[in-house]
Amino acid sequence: MADLSKNEEAVAASEAEAVAAIEAPAERGEPILQVRDLKKHFPLTQGILFKRQVGAVKAVDGVSFDLYQGETLGIVGESGCGKSTVAKLLMNLEQATAGEVFYKGQDITKLSGRALKAVRRNIQMVFQDPYTSLNPRMTVGDIIGEPFDIHPEVAPKGDRRRKVQELLDVVGLNPEYINRYPHQFSGGQRQRIGIARGLALNPEIIICDEPVSALDVSVQAQVINLMEKLQDEYNLSYLFIAHDLSIVRHISDRVGVMYLGKMAEIGTDEQIYEHPTHPYTQALLSAVPVPDPEARAHRERIILTGDVPSPANPPSGCSFRTRCWKAQDKCAEEIPLLAIPEPFQGQDTPAAHFSACHFAEEKNVVAAH
Amino acid sequence: MTTIDKTASVPAPRDGATHDGPLLDVRDLHVEFRTREGVAKAVNGVSYSVNAGETLAVLGESGSGKSVTAQAIMGILDTPPGFVTKGEILFRGQDMLKMSEEEHRKVRGSKIAMIFQDALSSLNPVLSVGYQLGEMFRVHQGLSKKEAKVKAIELMDRVKIPAAAARVNDYPHQFSGGMRQRIMIAMALALEPDLIIADEPTTALDVTVQAQVMDLLAELQREFNMGLILITHDLGVVADVADKIAVMYAGRIVEQAPVHEIYKRPAHPYTKGLLASIPRLDQKGQELYAIKGLPPNLLKIPSGCAFNPRCPKADDVCRTDVPVLVPITEQDGTDLPGRRSACHFWKETIHG
Known part of the structure; x- marks a missing residue:
């Protein structure tokens, strides 16, 4: 007691x-x-009576x-x-x-x-x-x-x-x-x-x-x-x-991009919108319709194929690899960690922010205004 | 393959020989809803036209009458409470409002088709998608169930649904x-109509999927040289696909213009306000421009210009006289083809 x-x-x-x-x-x-x-x-x-997970x-x-x-x-x-x-x-x-x-x-x-x-x-x-x-x-x-x-x-x-x-x-x-x-x-x-x-x-x-x-x-x-x-x-x-x-x-002030239950990329608004290094962020930004008809001709759009996989059965390795144009064998085996990608480490560029991709690189996309 | 070829109707020649005006010409359409609370004037004199192969975007907020106009064109207005009180809807020169229900049925689906916003509630949950797609062929072309299913699979393939043959009974x-939105598109395309009305086709979808669906729609439109009326409130989508724009407010068209013009130089304070309220890069940290006030109650639309209580330029004349949609010109009087504005002060708005 x-x-x-x-x-x-x-x-x-x-x-x-x-x-x-x-x-x-x-x-x-x-x-x-x-x-x-x-x-x-x-x-x-x-099961109804004997529920099993x-x-x-x-x-x-x-x-x-x-x-x-x-x-x-x-x-x-x-x-x-x-x-x-x-x-x-x-x-x-x-x-x-x-x-x-x-x-x-x-x-x-x-x-x-x-x-x-x-x-x-x-x-x-x-x-x-x-x-x-x-x-x-x-x-x-x-x-x-x-x-x-x-x-x-x-x-x-x-x-x-x-x-x-x-x-x-x-x-x-x-x-x-x-x-x-x-x-x-x-x-x-x-x-x-x-x-x-x-x-x-x-x-x-x-x-x-x-x-x-x-x-x-x-x-x-x-x-x-x-x-x-x-x-x-x-x-x-x-x-x-x-x-x-x-x-x-x-x-x-800062933006995080999520995909299938994970953070794909996170950084200041400028880092994410102007210097995205994760392919998903790049695709997402390029898909946003820009309210300017002049941009129609000269903007590259990355159209992802397929749908988001089911979170009940996510792909092995990087969860984005099933829709990614850069996917390689490594992506299926290793889960990429959310960290500053190796090529940008120690550099003073806006691309040096947290991104969960094995092959992170900058790509020029017309960002949402 | 051979069975399909036999049953497939030859696509009707575009721009029928008998008529050489616009594909669809809506003239001075009025629609009202008679409710217990009073008469809601949802559409008050809308006129627009669409040619074959052209995309008209109808832009407006909820309650602006953009969907009601579309429903009147399709002849699917809920009557009562909705009534078309005035106007003409000319499809290839024929007034659809004067057609008998039987004639109307023949046009609807085969000549003019509609894509609805919410695919989940527009599809029947207890029938397979193959059955629902096939219904178009069974009813309009009298095909057998078997033939209709073959056509349904073909359609699903065309809108790029993977493994169509395996999924037709889902x-x-x-x-x-x-994918559901693609099925809606497939259904609208089934009989290769001349005109498609898409009512907020991508509003419920994510941006990456929205891009896929809009691309598909544009591709099919090119292939069949269809007219397309795109109803939306998204200024981004409009800039991407439209040829011309009609901006609606409180049941009227307040501005009409080719797409490139309107974004550069809006000629109506409402359009100007809408464009200004889009967050822009260089305005970060600043206050967004906001149109003050609320869209009007359709039971008591303000007198004069319906936008006057929210308009920064409003003057006495705006509170008494309804502005007419008039063609507008450059400062030196040269024509601006296709441009119209319903504002007493359009000159100041576009040139000021």
Whole structure:
């Protein structure tokens, strides 16, 4: 018994320590989130009564990156590459199969209870579809104010209405709309409501999963501007997941390219867009339609053949090799590591950034403007 | 092979001898939806034309009436609540709105075909793709089931679906998004129509697959010299494939132009705003240009120019008078062929 209570005490003490660490202010220029070899495998089972695992969908298969205080990290990739699963893992909405996510030195994949709650306050999310991510039976005031029910320390009860109205004002909505329902708003306005909800708890990190892809072109720019303004005002770090490469380039400081659960290439926006060394990034960039008819004639497009392989049965070695024009025997045998490619090591060129390819080289592609 | 040759219809001569105007000529089309909340004027006087082998891109946001126009052309408008109240849709000189349902059926599918945005919900999930592709031949050409299946395989080959013969009996859910879109294209192509209307054909697809599908569409269009109406909101796709553009806003065409012209010198503030809101390299870190406000509610379209509440140039005249789509000219009065703008201040917009 004595042992047990001692144990409990120790747990409580370490939890308090974790909470203290989490609540400490983040320092500028420091990585606020460190993701190390993160994996999420969804089991595939067979049989009804006696379930046995016959395989796994490797949705995220060893992803590592840092997110710095106050920066925007863009994550791009095709559907099914695992970018949304990464978002869910960072929110701890899915339990990681392996790997660590350090938030201010605490591994959030192993936290629970009070410490996890404290982390969740600081990492918030804005979802893709503003039509389904807001409860149609709740008023805007209830939706934005709901986080306060879970974290009452942020806003005392009597203060909430005023807080919600402040938030509405911050995201550019009329504070008098507090008693309206989501269906009374347009798509762009709903996304602003989603952003206000994400801001309610003064988080440090906001994970945006395709925040503008459901919006009309003329409204997208409004929402992007709002997000940039808020980032400056509240010193937020964004993890910006999207498939629109030109928008990602506009908003991101650094960009990571994902393919089949792995990070193919990561670097600053200039390194990725102007000096891509991974063939997948090159193909992706060259496939983006450029809004300039003059470019039609003199731009080389790399048209990939086939589809993304199934993550339940990824190819051996480099997962991109089945669609790659450079693939050789080595690609089937060895998994390329995400590192600065050998030819560029120690050089001071923009091509010297992390790229997971055996035959990384620069290729001139017309990048998305 | 021989059976196929016997049953295959000879492709109709393009540019039929009886008619030498544009392939499709839409004139002053009006469509409204009569709902409980009131009458939504979805299309308010749209006119455009497409020639054989030409690609017309119809650009607009949701609710601009671009898809409704297409549905009216195809004759698949939901009636009620949708009604065509005015206008003509001339296909090879014949008004489709005056055709009987039986005549219309003969044109639809064999002469004009449509590719829908969402292939998964447009295909029937309980029928094999081979059966659905073959339906075109069974219904329109009276082929037997066996013959229709041979044709279906041939079509799947043509849109480059690998192992077509093995996959003809598969169901839509067994195909990836890009492959499903190819099946939609194959279905539209089945009877070698003169005109294809593609309603956001690649919006649901990833960029690498989008490039594959657009390439395929362009290749087939060249091969058959088809007219193509491409409905989209993506300014990038338009720049890649279109010959001419019609920009729609609140049920009207606000600007028409050849593709190269419009990107260089837009003549309507809405087009200008759309082009300016594309993130560009040299503007990184700056605020994006954003058109303020929201697209209008079709139940109460603003008086005068529908764009006036959002327009930086709006003046009193814009709030009272509806601008007409007029041909525009250079500063010195020389014609700009194919260019039209529906703005009171087009001169300032294009030359200012």
